[in-house]
Amino acid sequence: MTIDLEFRSGVLADYADVYTPEVLRALEALAPLDARRKELMALRLARRKRRADQGERIGFLDPGSLIPGTQIRVADARAGNFDGAVIPPDLQRQWIQGTGPATKPRSDLRSGLRNVAYALLSGADGWMFDGEDALGQVDTMSLDNHRNLKLAIARDPRFLEVAEEVAAEMNQWAQGFFGHPIIADWRAQLDFTTVIYRVRGLHLEDRHIRRAGHGFSASIADMVLYVVNNYRRLQEAGRSLVLYLPKTQTAEDAAYFNSLLLALEAHLGLPVGTIKCYVLVEQIEQCFQLMEIRAALSPHFVGFNTGRWDYINSVSDALSWDPAFVNPNISSITMTYGYMRTYEDRVRRAMNTPDRNGRFALWQGGMEPNIPVGSEAGVSASMKRAVAGAEREQREGASGKWVAHWKMVHIVRPVWERAGQDNQAGRAFPALTYTPEDAAGLMQLEPAPRTIAGARDLLSVALQYGNAFLRGFQAAALKPADFFGNDDVLYLMEDMATGEIRLSILWEWIHKGARLTEADAETGCAAGEAFTLELFARLLEEEYAKLRRAGNRDVHDDSKDTTLPIARAIVRTYVQSAVKAPWYVDLLNLNLGVENLAEAEARITRFLETFRKDGTRLTENLDF
Template identity: 30%
Template sequence: MSNPAGVEVTGPMRERFDEVLTPEALSFLAELHRTFDARRRELLDRRAARQAELAAGGTLDFLEETKNVREGDWRVADPAPGLEDRRVEITGPTDAKMTINALNSGAKVWLADHEDANTPLWENVIQGQLNLRDAIDRTLSFTSPEGKSYTLNEGELATIVVRPRGWHLTEKHILVDGERMSGSLVDFGLYFFHCAKRQLERGSGPYFYLPKMESHLEARLWNDVFVLAQDRLGVPRGTIRATVLVETYPAAFEMEEILYELREHSAGLNAGRWDYIFSAIKKFRTRGKDFLLPDRNSVTMTAPFMRAYTELLVRTCHKRGAHAIGGMAAFIPSRRDAEVNAAALEKVRADKTREAGDGFDGSWVAHPDLVPVCREVFDGVLGDRPNQRDKTRDEVSVTAAQLLDVKDTPGEMTEVGLRNAVSVGIQYLAAWLRGSGAVAIFNMMEDAATAEISRSQVWQWLHNDVTLADSGEKVTRELVDRIADEEIAKLGGDPAAYAEARSLFMEVAVADDFAEFLTLPAYERMP
């Protein structure tokens, strides 16, 4: 079996990989690359130019040139089959065990993650596609090393919504005309090519979560990808549905425009809270005290700038007939410490209660044990209704100044917080480099987004001469270096096991130049 002209697969061909990487599928990927990659690169250049403007003293605001969109009378498409009721959504990578557990969890939707909860190890990228196809065919099973068997339930399973990688990530194991492909187009293209018609035959459809976008122009690019893909495979336009994660600071100012660009393919917006906090730090990282955030664990959804963001998201979605989906509860339930577990579950319940009361149509959890809590809260508000899109929140009016009000976030910058950030960052990167993108650390499910907060906060505190409230020490490279050694020592075992992760963390947390995403240098260290 030979590859199409100009297409090279450099990753090893494991068992059954040829079922995914067929000549026809690779030809489809090549067309996507040749049609859209130049625009993708231009949009990434536009991101860099916008960042330079912010660093030079600029700000973010609602766009004057798209005022007609915000004032226009339009609505997105009605919900597609399987997406009417989204009161509980579970997230996780596409390994076989997680795929089965998520689909069986009782959640309405499973975010099948090829992005923040996954690492783009070649085996993960392609095996994940096989697992999704097998799950749709109901042939997927898994047996653990301990001999425990996992199979799919006979009854209703969660609706699959695939999250491809963001526009900034590439796939080094698939080259087209000598260039790396976009990771976004690889993940989208392989799933759509193999599974779109499978899903339609089962009364569902090809659904996606779109991450990390910074403008409506990036949403327009996705819409054009969808149109071409549907036309090539003979699928009716509008069959694809996409939920956009509003998880970058610039995107918060273009919510209506993003929905407008995707309107026949839109399934709503999600409050990607963890990446949003990271983006708030990243975009204004050099701007001093007005944009300094306290310890990560102190930044809650009731902070003024977070409250403005979520209120605007619900208002925007329901004004346009779209679903508004709440943020992820990252807590991992403990079956060993009942007291800790009870306190944490109460926080999760309070978080979901606030979201349901604000008008969200559903919310995310990271662990199957949290599905009943989230479902109970939303059941109490929704009852037999599939959603509350009719709750339009007409009273909400959010200004640019409110979205930018970071300085009024309660909390302090402490050594305890710094130590947590360093420890979490190093532990997460050690797991990421081994191929695990969703990692339980200190009873929290850490993914790339939460790790990004940790390392960017260290960078911001260091480069803005922060003095820690509890210890009185100034944050310096020497202090971060010492804390890294001390926190690794606390983990036990051989410190050498964390050497590469420590080196990478220091590179993205204290270097003069700020890496846009920690996954970029991390991916270059991965085979």
């Protein structure tokens, strides 16, 4: 037992294979570093408040200054005057990375292991096993996630038995969809995919560990559990230790993550740079410091990933104070829209800036959320869009992209197979510049629709996502309620980010007096009419009623009198609050395991009153 850390009752005994003595020693060694994380989160909220109070836009760092937390000058980072990581052989070609957790809500071991088998047999070049946005946090899901992945990496007989069954099922599906199987030798196929783990972000706290009576870093917990439990087996197999680092906002955050990596490597006696990492570019402030982040994470950093929903949410949140910044319908904000186009361009230019050794980094493109399940016409149209999106990213310079479901791997991967290059690192693009015009481009709006139908989409999916999260499904196949029963409109695999951005846009529309661009006969709204609190309240009740009436396939019947009302309470309170909360996930985490509406409403009120008072986020597990 560690001296400083306190564990939830029963978890050390029930998960002795996860919380091994070696893991506990590493957690204790890294625990003191959590104090710095808390300082960084306080600084993050202080910056957010200052910018809102003063109407201050994010800007570039002073080139003569040091990157906070390092001895590297900003100008040197931008010039590539640092020693970047060597990209290991199993990351040189990552045409398609899949993403998803290694377990299911309240599942037995065998059922959870099926998730891992589907991933490792998918034919994806890499699979990011998610500890964050796509992993539910109810009960002990985060620990089941680590246990299942450890068993799979160790090729435990229980996993191999499941994998053989899953391979047969996958081939049966492929025979019907493609006309041929996709797995020739299931044992060999298990070794094809690079295993990657996404730790939870710095803003989140673990549900099973406390330190000195307070919340403890979910990032440290995930990093230690994954690396310590699996590093020997991965190294014996000649495989890399690879992490995805989410929700960083600044190079100072990246430098802190680097300190965690260095401390863990030192504790385990591993050479510096053994652990490799990708960084998800999910926050607008990162795009002002991309080269600085690369330098701050040397020699661990191998690449950036360009997501969509999280990034949109960060732009909305960063400019919540600006009445002139109002997003359109979410369907209009594609990777070629205004500020998103600038974001993607800056990432690819940063990746193709050499370090002083001539090394480049990788750019992993965005997420393909489609699932090929629906009507023949719906699947055909959606798959064409998916392939076209992959072709665009490949043309733009991405070395690969993500998919949210194993069935998409063999649909999208041929785009890169036809191109034939392992990656596009070193492709020539203009050097990054740091002008006022560059800054403005990262916040550029373009004319696009803002409609009642768009508001219904935002509301319906946000409600469904909140309900799914509270049931333990942090990744769920969703679509707006108006399309339930219409198999021409496919479900999309959505995770936490889709809920975040939908509430941010709804908050914008109400508190900035957004104007509708089209009339709507059903509500009687005219083009040019403001999106008001009253209109929001009406649409919320209408969309909520649709979910109450929906069949069990779309909205689980056992949620309609338990977690669905709580999801509605969170959505209503978040969107109506004059003070914008930074994270939807905070309110959802606060209510995990709660099925009593009055208790949930008390927790929601407590959160918002505390945040309004002094900017403190309640992030600890109240049911520890």
